[in-house]
Amino acid sequence: MVSTRVLGAIAAANFAALPAPALAACDDLLPPPRAAAAKRPVTPDDLVGLRDIGQPDGAMFGQPSPLGVSPGGTKAAFILSRADPKTNSYCRALVVIDLSGSEGPRILDRGGEMITNTTLARGLVVDVGFPAIVTPAWSSDGRWIAYLRRDHGVTQVWRARADGRGAWRVTRSEVDVKTLAWSGEGKRLVFVSQPGQAEAADKVAREGRGGWLYDARFAPNYAMRPLLPDTPRRAFSIDPESGEVRSASAAEKALVAMEDQSGASIAPQAAAPGGRRALTERSGASPLAPLRLVVEERGGERIVCSAKACDGGFTAMWWDREGRDLIFLRREGWAKGRMGLYRWRPGEAAAPRAILRTGNVLLGCVMAGTSLLCTSENATTPRHLVMIDPDTGETRRAFDPNLQFRDIALGKVERLHWKNDVGLEARGDLVLPPGYRPGVRLPMIVVQYHSDGFLRGGTGDEYPIHAFAARGFAVLSIERAPFVAASRPGIRSWADVNAANLEDWAERRSLLSSLETGIGMVVDRGIADPARIGITGLSDGSSSARFALINTDLFAAAAISTCCMEPQSITTYGGIAYAETMEAMGFPPASRDSPDFWRPYSMALNASRMDVPLLMQLADEETLLALQTFTALREAGQPVEMHVFPGEHHIKWQPAHRRAIYERNLDWFAFWLQGRRDTDPGKAAQYRRWQVLREARRERPSHS
Incomplete structure (x- = not known):
């Protein structure tokens, strides 16, 4: 009771x-009517002030x-x-x-x-x-x-x-x-x-x-x-x-x-009138096996779709009004970088019919009468609502909350494809400044670790991609490759996945190979200056950035949003339960001196040679995990700066903080990769600090 x-x-x-x-507030929340205007460059405030429907990340499928x-x-x-x-x-x-x-x-x-x-x-x-x-x-x-x-x-x-x-x-x-x-x-x-x-x-x-x-x-x-x-x-x-x-x-x-x-992530399924049910299930024993599409009839008969259009990537599905045709949406193509809408009549010989194939990201689709209502976005178009005819694929815009972006000049975006050294598909979006002239080499920023939908600031939204491009940077927004365990035989559980990924840091090495390959493509085309490349990341993206800084000399500056995994901090400041979980995955305990295990991944153990300028902007909830790294780098005289944001979480949600993070990241990379400073008098103290770091770096023997 x-x-x-x-x-x-x-x-x-x-x-x-x-x-x-309810009390009224924010009277300008609905977009005002468009007024004819010349296109202008994008600003950080444009990106922070986007009007959102649903979660802002375009990679939030399921x-x-x-x-x-x-x-x-x-x-x-x-x-x-x-x-x-x-x-x-x-x-x-x-x-x-x-x-x-x-x-x-x-x-x-x-x-x-x-x-x-x-x-x-x-x-x-x-x-x-x-x-x-x-x-x-x-x-x-x-x-x-x-x-x-x-x-x-x-x-x-x-x-x-x-x-x-x-x-x-x-x-x-x-x-x-x-x-x-x-x-x-x-x-x-x-x-x-x-x-x-x-x-x-x-x-x-x-x-x-x-x-x-x-x-x-x-x-x-x-x-x-x-x-x-x-x-x-x-x-x-x-x-x-x-x-x-x-x-x-x-x-x-x-x-x-x-x-x-x-x-x-919710597994897509749909029930039809009369008891018919469509669902997805793993096509193999591995938790990484692709989903397959199954229809269960009321009497228990199972119909498995074996067509090429049913080889995984399902995000949503619906029955038509009669319960005869199944309509489903899936991610497909190279590294699941496109979406397809299909119509299929289970029990008949014909394969699913493609109704719509698009490079746009479609999320949150629901039936509205006889049409589908979805949010839609792409690399240069913020999220808006569209109506899709599930018979023809005809699409019309139903509501655009960000009309102002039609008057903002964004740079050209090109989708790149590649495989890493273990054959896993990866992709990235190359963003160039508006008016870029071919043949000019630019400093380039790498943003991680998903690249779907409108390109804001990468996973966690802290690195403003289009604002970087507006300030003269090329930007490579990278979609991470699948787990390296996906290329290994005999995977049957998540424990197997974790073991395969951790063995000799295989997952980090796989993602580093993907980074190196994607960056190399842009350098080989004469676009990126190989001496002026920066890297960024939050969460998994931060892990990839730190591993890259230790194991390559590709980067001239870096900024991360979460930090770090170190021999002492990971099992000490994460607490007892976290320590036990990590040890069960194969990490050594804090009491065991294991330098050979940690050396490929520990910035603290490599502090004496970690001379790439590093900016850390962290949530207060995660700062303790960074102290071993920061202290080791500082004691080694390396160019490092750390900022701590109060009341924040793994994803920083406070608008004032996001605005400050955007601005500081833009200033940081402009200072180290372009030699530029903002003339705002309020930023004088930051440039004095950074100049001290630069001069100390020049005096180190490796820079003599």
Whole structure:
């Protein structure tokens, strides 16, 4: 039974006051009409201020859709979001569009804070900083739209009138609401939360009075206190008119996701009228084996699609209204760099028919009437909404939140393809400055580690690709090659994958080979100056950058967003559980002196020769992991600088921080690779520091 205290806390405010309309803010969130203007260069503010629908990363396949379609399929609702660095906050609004295009977009509610994803790390709750997807839900009569909104640090259920006559909070939960749905009859709202989180936090606080036991709950890099455990999810049902709350029935629970879906890639599947079901499954024992498409008939018969168009890469699928044809979307081509939309009639001899093949990234597609509604973007076109005819592939634009980019001059983007030294496919997007003259060698920045959709700032969005190009750099945005384990026989589990990747740093060597090959292509074409190449990266991209700095002399400057794996820091500051996990994967414990194992990967062990200028811009939650590296480089007199951003996570989410990171990265590479300085007097101190680093570097024997 749910306690009276929990139910009362959820519902109390519904009785405390009459509903009040949401406060208006960010009146310019909808794009203004275009005015004829000469094209201008892109700026960092243009990139920071992009209006987003869903998660901003174009590589986030397999996530829920951010689009809610009305019962009749004529309208769509979504949360529109734009960062505001001046206030270090976000403008957010619930927006409805008419899919026929006969009416302009309407804002039904403004306000709320960014909702970020949490994930589980060894059973403990960690905020990763990446925006959570909020999918608005229409009532069955089309009169109301329910959605999640966060205010004062807690996410609640809200509902808005679809006709624009107001929006009100529905719940007053002590803890975040995770997901919601309308009940079958459309009169109640079902929502999921974790009431035990409040009790778990109280328990940790009480324990602290006598001193916390240092155990597997600690991850010192996050905080010097126990992280909270995951607690059971509970489903509740609320009458939005009266505020009456009760535990959800079994039928109501079936309407909502009871498990944590954040960050997980959802395997595509679709159910048809009459019980037919389409799903995907691995085509082999390896967890890296490509997915295959299977249709299960109501009687149990299985139909496996064996056509070339079904050899993996599936991202979404739907049945037509009659349940006869399956429509599916997949990634395909070299290194899965293109997308294809297909139509297939299971049980017949004909292979799936290609309806649409495109270099655009299509995400969050949902059926809207007889059409598909998707977000769409490519290297030079920010995300917008399109309607696709699933019979012909005909596509039309339904809503563009970033009309201003049509008046911004971006450089030419060329897709490059190559294989690394173990035969794995890789690709990259070469971005050149507007007006580039062939034959001129440019300094080049390498950005990692996915290159899909609009080219913002790489994975983590910290290295503004088009802004680099606007300032005279060539940029190579690289899509990482598949795991090296994919080229090894006998892989049957994730433990096998980890072992194959770690053996003699095989995964790092494979990715380094990919970097070297892609960079070599651009150098051989006379575009990149081999003496002025910079490298960047967050997370896996940072790991590749650090390995490259140790094992090659390709780079003249570097900037990373996460750091580092070192003999002592990895198992010390990550905590007991992290240390045990890493040891199980094959890493030596901190108490064992293992220089031969670590030398190819440890910047600290190689500090005496790590003379490439290195900028580290880190979340405060991850700074402890960088201290061994930073200290060793500093003691060795190497050119290193580190900045720490408060209240940040693995993905930095605060707009003011992202703006500062963009600017500092642009200045850093301009200083070291172009010999340029920004004349802004406010940056004088940074250039004094960097000049000291430059002069000390020149005085070192290796630079004499």
